Amino acid sequence: MLRRSKDRKVTNAVSPNGKTPTIANTFGLPSGKAYSCPGATSVCEKICYAGNLERIYKGVKEILVDNWNQLKDASQQEMEALLYQIIDELDKASDKRNAEKLFRIHWDGDFFNETYTRAWKSVIQAFPAIQFWVYTRSGFAVPILKDVDNLSLYYSADDANFAEAEELKKYHGVKLAYLAENFAMGKERMLEIVNKSAIPCPENAKKLPLISANGSACVTCGQCVFARNDILFSRSKK
Numbered sequence: 001m002l003r004r005s006k007d008r009k010v011t012n013a014v015s016p017n018g019k020t021p022t023i024a025n026t027f028g029l030p031s032g033k034a035y036s037c038p039g040a041t042s043v044c045e046k047i048c049y050a051g052n053l054e055r056i057y058k059g060v061k062e063i064l065v066d067n068w069n070q071l072k073d074a075s076q077q078e079m080e081a082l083l084y085q086i087i088d089e090l091d092k093a094s095d096k097r098n099a100e101k102l103f104r105i106h107w108d109g110d111f112f113n114e115t116y117t118r119a120w121k122s123v124i125q126a127f128p129a130i131q132f133w134v135y136t137r138s139g140f141a142v143p144i145l146k147d148v149d150n151l152s153l154y155y156s157a158d159d160a161n162f163a164e165a166e167e168l169k170k171y172h173g174v175k176l177a178y179l180a181e182n183f184a185m186g187k188e189r190m191l192e193i194v195n196k197s198a199i200p201c202p203e204n205a206k207k208l209p210l211i212s213a214n215g216s217a218c219v220t221c222g223q224c225v226f227a228r229n230d231i232l233f234s235r236s237k238k
Contacts (some may be wrong), residue, residue, distance in 0.1 A: 002027070002067050002086050007107050008211040009203065010218045013099040018213030023093050025102060027086060029071070029109025030064040036109035039137030041160035043179065047235060064108060071116060079119035087127050094130075101127075102225060104218070105134035111141040118144060124151050133225050135177050139164050142174050152227035162189070169193050177224070177231045186232040198230035199223055205234070 004024035011021030029036035032045070071079055087103065094101045111117040121144060124132050133152035136142070145153050154177040157165035168174050176193070180186030183200045190198040201224075202208040203217035210217050223229055 002070060002082050003063050004086050004090065005063070005107055007104065007216075009216055010102075010104040010107065011211070011216045012094060012102040012219055013097050014211060014213065014215055016213070018211065021211070021216065023090070023097060023099055025090055025094075026104040026107040027067070028064050028107045029068050029112070030061065031108050031110075035065075035068055036112040037137065038112060039110060039139060039161070041137065041158055043158040043160045044137065044156070047179075068109075072112070076115045076119050076122075079116055080122050083119055083123040084126065087123055087130065091127060091130060100219070101130040102219060103130055103132045105132055106136070110136055111138040114140055114144065117141045121145055121148060124148055131225060133227070135224075137161065139168060142168050142172050146172050146174055152225060154224060154227070154231065166193055175227050175230055177233065179233045179235065181234070182236045183232055183234045186234060190230060190232065194230055198232045199228075200232045200234070 005026050005028050006021040006024045007026045008021055010026050011023055012025045013021065013023040015022050031037050033040050070082060074082070090103055091101065105120065117140070125148060128150050131150055135154040135156045137156045142153065142155055145151060153174055155165055155168050155174045156177050156179070158179045165176055169176060176190070178186050178190055178198060180189060183205065187197050202221050203210060208217050208221060214220055218225055224231055
């Protein structure tokens with residue numbers, strides 16, 4: 001059985017004191033090219049916050065590796081059965097708490113092959129009342145997932161894979177989540193691809209708390225959840 005994760009930044013239900021998530025509405029796999037991230041770049045490998053959490057918290061890494069071991073050699077049908085179960089659980093938990101049905105795919109990890117990507121596509125389409133969102137550096141996943149109605153898809157870009165980001169934007173129209181040294185540099189770089197400025201992540205820019213009584217940062221903002229704009233992230237938080 002796969003295990004979902006609670007994440008303060010993305011949760012769709014917050015405790016009354018505004019400090020903790022009450023629904024596990026995300027899912028993770030271990031990061032890195034040795035595991036689930038074939039598209040990892042030199043930039044993301046250096047600063048991967050999820051990878052840092054794996055190193056700090058042994059219990060987190062154990063959950064992620066267990067998820068990985070169940071999926072890595074499974075058939076598409078087996079993958080779909082496993083993924084369907086965790087989304088069905090999320091659906092029921094959201095109904096119980098009268099929470100908006102939102103699910104972040106991969107707080108850690110990525111689409112590791114096309115079979116796994118197609119399994120997710122099938123499961124997402126089986127739950128049209130749930131809004132999913134995901135960031136990926138696996139370019140092969142973009143044409144598979146780009147037209148799924150209830151999925152907000154972002155290609156995660158940085159200077160190391162910027163050429164691929166340009167191609168995917170040009171031919172598939174995918175939204176970009178660009179990681180730059182700072183927001184000013186990111187805006188300038190993104191204008192090389194798109195004809196309007198990308199939106200700085202307000203939590204990354206310290207304009208929105210990670211979690212509060214009003215909800216999690218991602219749900220409160222909504223930009224990525226509903227793919228409203230290309231997004232900027234800054235390494236320096238400036």
